[in-house]
Each structure stands twice: as C-alpha cells, then as structure tokens.
Amino acid sequence: MTSSESTDVLVIGSGFGGAITAYHLAAGGARVVVLERGPWLTGEDFQHDFKFGSSSTRIFDFVIGDGMSVLSGNCVGGGSVVYFAAMPRAPRFVFDRKGRFNRRMWPAAVSRDTLEPWYDRVAEALPVTQTAWDTVPFSGGLFGAACDHAGRTANAVPAAVDTSRCTNCNWMMSGCRFDAKRSLLLNYLPAALAHGAQIRPLHEVQHLSRTDDGGYRVHYTVLDDVDYRVEVGGGTIDAKIVVLAAGAGATPVILQRSEPTLGAMPHAVGRYFSGNGERLNTAIFDEDRIRDVLGLSRPDGVPYEAYQIGKGPCVATWDRLDGSLPEYERYSLEQLYFPPGFGTILTQVPDAVGPSWFGVEKKELLRRWQSWLTIFTMSEDDNEGVFGPPPSSGNSMRLSQQMLGRGSLRYEPTENTLRGWALSDAEVRDILERDGLARVMPWTNDVVGAYTVHPLASCRIGDDPATSALDDRHELRDHPGIFVTDGSAVPGGLTVNPAMTIAALAERAVPGIVEAARARGVDVRYGAPAPDGATSSRDAVLPLVSGARRR
Amino acid sequence: MPREIETEQARTMSLEAYADTILPGERRWPGDRAVAGVSRGGGAVASGALEVLRSAEGGMAPALDMLADGLNEHARAYAAESGIELDADVPPFVSLHYPDRVLLVQRLTDRANPECDAWISLAMFCTIAFDAGSHTSTVEALAAGHVGLTTMGFRAPDSDGLWRFDTYSYGRQLARPHPDTTPSGSPS
Structure with a gap:
C-alpha cells in the first residue's frame, strides 16, 4: 500500500508541450493530472498594470544565469499566455542543421515535410491565421x-491572434485581457478539462523517483500564491507515464535533481541549451525622416510615435533564411515590442560619451521612447548553454516574491554565435539607418549577459545518444516511460519564433506516448479531433499513426 | 538627532544617489545633495526608486542596508584612490560629484566585479521605478503624473483603466513578401 495518489499520466507543465499532450491523452481515455508551477489566471485576471504582484509579475519568470537570462511563462498555459503569438513554421534548412558536431542535429525521422501535418494540427487547433496588412x-x-x-x-507573420477582439494594447506579456490571443487557455486546456484531466496550479515538481511497478513517483511542493519563495505544502503522485514539459529552463533541472533517485541521466540532459540565437537591437527613429523618406503618416499627421501601440511582432524579413547560406549566417529579423522594465534597461545610447545603458544620455533617450522600434534577431547559435548543479528547489534561487530569480545556466557565446549576431546587427543598421531614418544599437550583453525569450534544446531529441537526451519519439534515453515534449526537446535554434514548432513536435509525440501508455496497461487510444471538434487535420495524420489507434 | 536616525538617513541618501546616477533628475529642493541635479525633470528618485527598492515584493529590502554601507565603503576607497577629499557632512557616495558617481557605478556593475550581481540588481530596480513605477498601479501612477512614465510619453488608458488603440495601423501593405512564402504564410 502507498499513501501516494495515482494516475495514468502525470504531465509536468501546462504550456504547449503539456497542454497538447494532456488534451490528447485525456481525450483518448487516460487519467491525466497536470502539475503547473505557476498560478491559474484567465480573462479578467490579466491586468494592464506594471505593479509588482499584478499579472505581469505573477505569470512571468525572469531567471538570470551566468551569461544568459531566460524569460518564460509561469502560469497555467505557460508560454502561450505571455508570448506574442507569432507562429511561423521553421524553414526547411533548419532540420538539416549540423551544428558544432558537424552531424545532423535533428533525428532522421523529422523534417519540414514530415512535420507539416503536425503543424497543420496546431494551426487548426489554436487557430493560427495569416496576418492581414491592414x-x-x-x-x-x-x-x-x-x-x-x-x-x-x-x-506579415502568421499569428494566433483573433484580430477582431484585439485592441492593440500591447499588454500581451501580462496575459490577454480580451481573449484575443489564442492561448492554450482557450483551446487545448479547456478541452483537456472537459475530458477529465485535472490541472493543479502552484504545484512545483522537484524530482522523480521510481515505483515498484515500473512507473514513477512525482514529488512536488505547493507554493504560496503570492510569495513563490514560500512552500505551503507538498506531496507525491504515482504515474505509469510522465510527460515532462516544464520548459527548457526547468525540465533539465528536474531531471538533474532526480539523478540520485532515478540513476544517471543521459549526457545531454542540461547541455546543448540554445537561446534560439536571440539578440535585440533598438532603433530610435527620426520622425521627420519617417515622413520624408518613407512617406508614412498616421491619420492624425504624426509620422509614427507609436511604439506603445500594437500586438507584439507582426512583420519580419526572411531574406536571410536562405538554405544556401553558410550555417550560423542565417537569421530572421522581426519587429517587436518590449514593455518598459524589460525593454529599456538593456537598450544602449547610440554614440554615448558616458555609459551606454544608464546615466544622463540614457534618460534623454527615454524621452523619445515612443519613437523606438525594437528588432528581434533569431539566428543559429551553437547550443553552448550548460546547466550547473540544480538549486535546492525550482529552477532558480528566487530573489523576488515573483518573477526574478538566479539560475544555474552558463552560456558563453562561441565565435559562430557571435558572428551571426554581428551579421544581423549590421543588417539591422543597413536597413534602419539608411537615409537617416534611425540610429540603432544592440542591447548590451554586459549587464545580464545574453537573453532569450525562447529557451530550447536543453534535453533534446536526436539520433545520436551522445548528444541527445531523447530518442526521436521524445522518450528519455534509459528511462522508459518519461517523455519530454517542451522546448527543451527542440535540437537547436530555429531562426524563427519556436512556439509553432514546439507545439507541432508535441502533437507528433502524442501517438508514441499513447503506445507507451498502452504497453503499460492504460486503456487509451489516439485520434481526438481539434479541441473545437474540427477533424480535417486529425484525419490527415491518422494514416501515420495506426499503432496508437488500436483499442 | 539620534544616531540610528542619522544612519538611516545616510543610507537613504546613499541609495537615492545611486538611483540618481542610473537615471538622473533635477534637484528636489535647493541644496539637495543626494540628487546631483544633472538632468532636466525628475529621475529615478522622483519616480519612486526607494519605494520600489523597499517593497516586500521586490526582494531587495533585506539587502539595502548592506548595499548602502557597501556603496559608501567603495566610495571611500574610490576617493582615496583618486585623491578626492570627501565632505564629512554627507555619506561618501553622496559627496562624490556626478561624473565620479558614474565611474564608480560602472566599476561596480562591471561583470568582472564579483559583486556585480547585487549592483546590477540595484540598477534594475531603479530603472523599473522610472519606466514602470512598479511600486504603484500604473493607472494611478499616470493619473498622478508619474515622472518616468510621463517622461517616456506613455499613453493613458481608457476611462475603465484599460488600454485600447482604435487607430493603430497605416492600413496598407508596405513591403513585398518573400517570394518563397508558403500558402500558410511561413518561410519555405
């Protein structure tokens, strides 16, 4: 006898990797429990407020590492609640990347072509739509x-935004008050609940151990709903299958902490982290030149002064997403908004005489904030991130009640990564400084190192056991029954926003998880429609997954 | 004046001077020493830097006394090294002129400095005070004329405290799409 609860499938995390798998497994007949570290907010809980303790700090994590800071969601719905909902598919060449070991990073089974039907499933479910220029x-x-x-x-970048509801308030990082952003709170998660899945917020998984019957025991603590540094309870749940989807900044940490109880982890757990090659430049525009050179004018006659207005990134240039270019020299550039707080401190003053990121000149730059434009580089980095020993709990030593923590990730950009960044910096300048339109400076890496809003690859899929923690079915090597379906499974930088690919990989992983669950005696089958009942993308993948459909 | 109050005031002045070095402002009154007065309009201090630093939510409060004292120790060493005579009427960091405060803050926040995390955190919270006013509700901050948000031109919300922009687009296609764009709108 045991005092532990039990379930068929325990899902850790409720972002794309957790919500998608939870929905399909619950819809297929499995008992599913989802443990989510962050709080559960919806609709009117999402505030337009920078005050500490409002949704902007409750649902967002900012973990400072050594050379790399990671921004991520911390709530039911995970990254989908705080992200900007840009959902391009990854370009074809990405799947043929070789990286630093000069061998294909992705499993042979995954290419743009083989992933396309799974992208279609996500596009139908959220849904993802093309953005109209108007x-x-x-x-x-x-x-x-x-x-x-x-x-x-x-x-104009495809997005999971219902533009008929969008007010262009640009508060997306605090959660969408108007349900315009098609987060997982509006599709996969309610559908999972409707099929009996349970979601438990503020439950932070610390480690896993084994049960006598070949399953796993998941050990969690319950966090205070205001001060996340405070534990108010804890417990265990036994499961036949564990789906780990805590995010690329947390999944490897849970596995590292589980080594004493589970045994050695694959070498690639906590290694090969990629920040998606991300880098930011801020342009400060000359309003007169916008009118004179580009002929742009708002209805009120002002050329621009509209940095605050919008819905995150909407337009990107993909000219450098050219598979014939050398690896590490391919990147996309996307227009972006970052709210005050995150979005100002690292911005540097062009031609600064004194310090570039603080001081008199920085304040003068802030007077022109509405004429700013941030340009986001997503490139091919070198998977150079490595996690150090795990903190005592969670994935960071929390400094503030919410949001801010110090993590164990170390990241020293290689020459390859630095070259890509330098090329993209030069490209941004060439585009935006032309004819005196703007002055451009990259964000400084001298304050908190580099940074990413798209952490990837810290527990990745692959065919080579030496450099991948997961097989091509997302199962953790040497630990059958543990699957990883979040951004940590993505092998490397994607050169575009990764959410669509993370979600497609999670969709693709589900039939394999269903088969593993069935082998462990769980009565579950694959074949659920989209969360709203649509069936066309489901019907397209059924021929690919016959093994998981048998009852 | 009791010594504890003097110590408390000295620490407050020192932290104000640090915040004012990050985003400077105009003097609050004639003879204001903590604020160096090198910038037009209010800066981080007038925006509420001390309130942000002292907030329970931020997590900096327990470290502030140590940081203020450490700042003054560093200022004392900097002054000795630079041949600067400090004014005994104010804490050492406050006694420094603005350019020297900047040089010392650059040294403290340099990533080669083993203590840099603490000084960078202090700078981050000072910045957050100016550009987000995170010690108070944004709607109330704007209504009260919060210095930082106002300086940045942050627009006000609708009467219900929510932001909506009815006019938001130039309304027309402004670039040619990439020739290899797929039917789903993605790169090929």
Missing part, C-alpha cells in the same frame, strides 16, 4: 516600409 500596427508597418526602402522583402 491589421499590422504602425510599428510593423514602419519596419516593413524600411525593409522595402532598403530593397528587402518583409512578411
């Missing part, structure tokens, strides 16, 4: 016009 905010329009002026192409 809904592109001023900031995206400005970037598009500048690209065009410089002879570049620029695309």
Whole structure:
C-alpha cells in the first residue's frame, strides 16, 4: 500500500508541450493530472498594470544565469499566455542543421515535410491565421516600409491572434485581457478539462523517483500564491507515464535533481541549451525622416510615435533564411515590442560619451521612447548553454516574491554565435539607418549577459545518444516511460519564433506516448479531433499513426 | 538627532544617489545633495526608486542596508584612490560629484566585479521605478503624473483603466513578401 495518489499520466507543465499532450491523452481515455508551477489566471485576471504582484509579475519568470537570462511563462498555459503569438513554421534548412558536431542535429525521422501535418494540427487547433496588412500596427508597418526602402522583402507573420477582439494594447506579456490571443487557455486546456484531466496550479515538481511497478513517483511542493519563495505544502503522485514539459529552463533541472533517485541521466540532459540565437537591437527613429523618406503618416499627421501601440511582432524579413547560406549566417529579423522594465534597461545610447545603458544620455533617450522600434534577431547559435548543479528547489534561487530569480545556466557565446549576431546587427543598421531614418544599437550583453525569450534544446531529441537526451519519439534515453515534449526537446535554434514548432513536435509525440501508455496497461487510444471538434487535420495524420489507434 | 536616525538617513541618501546616477533628475529642493541635479525633470528618485527598492515584493529590502554601507565603503576607497577629499557632512557616495558617481557605478556593475550581481540588481530596480513605477498601479501612477512614465510619453488608458488603440495601423501593405512564402504564410 502507498499513501501516494495515482494516475495514468502525470504531465509536468501546462504550456504547449503539456497542454497538447494532456488534451490528447485525456481525450483518448487516460487519467491525466497536470502539475503547473505557476498560478491559474484567465480573462479578467490579466491586468494592464506594471505593479509588482499584478499579472505581469505573477505569470512571468525572469531567471538570470551566468551569461544568459531566460524569460518564460509561469502560469497555467505557460508560454502561450505571455508570448506574442507569432507562429511561423521553421524553414526547411533548419532540420538539416549540423551544428558544432558537424552531424545532423535533428533525428532522421523529422523534417519540414514530415512535420507539416503536425503543424497543420496546431494551426487548426489554436487557430493560427495569416496576418492581414491592414491589421499590422504602425510599428510593423514602419519596419516593413524600411525593409522595402532598403530593397528587402518583409512578411506579415502568421499569428494566433483573433484580430477582431484585439485592441492593440500591447499588454500581451501580462496575459490577454480580451481573449484575443489564442492561448492554450482557450483551446487545448479547456478541452483537456472537459475530458477529465485535472490541472493543479502552484504545484512545483522537484524530482522523480521510481515505483515498484515500473512507473514513477512525482514529488512536488505547493507554493504560496503570492510569495513563490514560500512552500505551503507538498506531496507525491504515482504515474505509469510522465510527460515532462516544464520548459527548457526547468525540465533539465528536474531531471538533474532526480539523478540520485532515478540513476544517471543521459549526457545531454542540461547541455546543448540554445537561446534560439536571440539578440535585440533598438532603433530610435527620426520622425521627420519617417515622413520624408518613407512617406508614412498616421491619420492624425504624426509620422509614427507609436511604439506603445500594437500586438507584439507582426512583420519580419526572411531574406536571410536562405538554405544556401553558410550555417550560423542565417537569421530572421522581426519587429517587436518590449514593455518598459524589460525593454529599456538593456537598450544602449547610440554614440554615448558616458555609459551606454544608464546615466544622463540614457534618460534623454527615454524621452523619445515612443519613437523606438525594437528588432528581434533569431539566428543559429551553437547550443553552448550548460546547466550547473540544480538549486535546492525550482529552477532558480528566487530573489523576488515573483518573477526574478538566479539560475544555474552558463552560456558563453562561441565565435559562430557571435558572428551571426554581428551579421544581423549590421543588417539591422543597413536597413534602419539608411537615409537617416534611425540610429540603432544592440542591447548590451554586459549587464545580464545574453537573453532569450525562447529557451530550447536543453534535453533534446536526436539520433545520436551522445548528444541527445531523447530518442526521436521524445522518450528519455534509459528511462522508459518519461517523455519530454517542451522546448527543451527542440535540437537547436530555429531562426524563427519556436512556439509553432514546439507545439507541432508535441502533437507528433502524442501517438508514441499513447503506445507507451498502452504497453503499460492504460486503456487509451489516439485520434481526438481539434479541441473545437474540427477533424480535417486529425484525419490527415491518422494514416501515420495506426499503432496508437488500436483499442 | 539620534544616531540610528542619522544612519538611516545616510543610507537613504546613499541609495537615492545611486538611483540618481542610473537615471538622473533635477534637484528636489535647493541644496539637495543626494540628487546631483544633472538632468532636466525628475529621475529615478522622483519616480519612486526607494519605494520600489523597499517593497516586500521586490526582494531587495533585506539587502539595502548592506548595499548602502557597501556603496559608501567603495566610495571611500574610490576617493582615496583618486585623491578626492570627501565632505564629512554627507555619506561618501553622496559627496562624490556626478561624473565620479558614474565611474564608480560602472566599476561596480562591471561583470568582472564579483559583486556585480547585487549592483546590477540595484540598477534594475531603479530603472523599473522610472519606466514602470512598479511600486504603484500604473493607472494611478499616470493619473498622478508619474515622472518616468510621463517622461517616456506613455499613453493613458481608457476611462475603465484599460488600454485600447482604435487607430493603430497605416492600413496598407508596405513591403513585398518573400517570394518563397508558403500558402500558410511561413518561410519555405
């Protein structure tokens, strides 16, 4: 006898990797419990407020590492609640990347072609739609016009946003008050609940151990709903299958902490972390030049002064997503908004005489904040991130009640990564400084190192056991029954926003998890429609997954 | 004046001077020593830096006395090294002129400094005070004319305290799409 609860499938984390698997497994007949470290907020809980303790700090984590800071969601719905909902598919060449070991990083079974039906499942479920130019905010329009002026192409980026509900408030990182952002709170998660899945917020998984019957015991603590540094309870749940989807900044930490009880982890757990090659530049525009050079004017006659207005990134240039270019020299550039707080401290003053990130000149720069435009580089880094020993609990030593912590990730960019960043910096300058439109400076890496909003690859899939922690079915090597389906499973930088690919990989992993559950005696089958009942993308994948459909 | 109050005031002045070095402002009154007065309009101090630093939520409060004392020790060493004579009427860091405060803060926040995490955190919270006013509700901060948000031109919300922008787009296609864009709108 045991005092531990039990379930068929225990899912750790409720972002894309957790919500998608939880839905399909629950819909297929499994008993599913989801443990989510963060709080559970919906609709009107999402505040337009920078005050400490409002949704902006409750649902967001900022973990400072050594050379790399990671921003991520910390709530039911995970990254989908705090992200900007840009959902491009990864370009074809990404799946052929070789990386630092000069061998294919991705499993042979995964390519853009084989992933396409799973991308389609996500696109139908959220849904993801193309962005029309007449809904592109001023900031995206400005970037598009500048690209065009410089002879570049620029695309309106596909997004999971219902533009009919969107107010262009740009508070997306605090959660969407108007249910315009198609987060997981509006599709997969309610559908999972409808099929009997349980979601328990503020339950932070610390480690796993084995049970006598070949399953796993999941050890969690319950966190105070205001001060996340305070534990108010704890317990264990036994499961036949564990789906680990705590995010690329947390999944490897849970596995590292589980080594004393589970045994040695694959070498790649906590290694090969990628920040998706991310880098930011801020342009400070000359309003007169916007009017004179680009011919842009708002209805009130002001050329721009609209950094605050919009819905995150809407326009990107994909000219450098060219598979014939050398690896590490391919990247996309995307117009972006960062709210005050995160979005100002690392911005540097062009031609600064004194310090570039603080001081008199920085304050003068802030007076022109509405004429700023942030440009986001997503490139091919070198998977150089390594996690140190895990902290005593969670994935960081929390400094503040919410949001801010100090983690164990170390990241020293290699020459390859630095070259990609330098090339993209030069490209941004070439586009935006042309004809005196703007002055551009990259964010400083001298304060908190580099940073990423798209942590990846810290527990990745692959065919090579030496450099991948998971097989091509997302099962943890040497630990059958543990699957990893979050961004940590992605092998490397994607050169575009990764949520669509993370979600597609999670969709693709589900039939394998179903088969593993069935082998462990769980009565579950694959074949659920999209959360709203749509069936076309489901019908397209059924021929690919016959093994998991048998009852 | 009791010694504890003097110590408390000295620490407050020192932290104010640090915040004012990060985002400077104009003097609050004639003879204001903590604020160096090198910038037009209010800075981090007038924006509420001390309130942000002392907030329970931020997590900096327990470390502030130590940081203020440490700042003054570093200022004393800096002054000795630079041949600067300190004014005994104010804490050592406050006694420094603005350019020297900047040089010392650059040294403290340099990533080669083993203590840099603490000094960078202090700078981050001072910045957050100015550009987000995180010790108070944003709607109330704007209504009260919060210095930082106002300086940045942060727009006000609708009457219900929520932001909506009815006019938000140039309303037309402004670039050619990449020729290899797929039917789903993604790169190929």
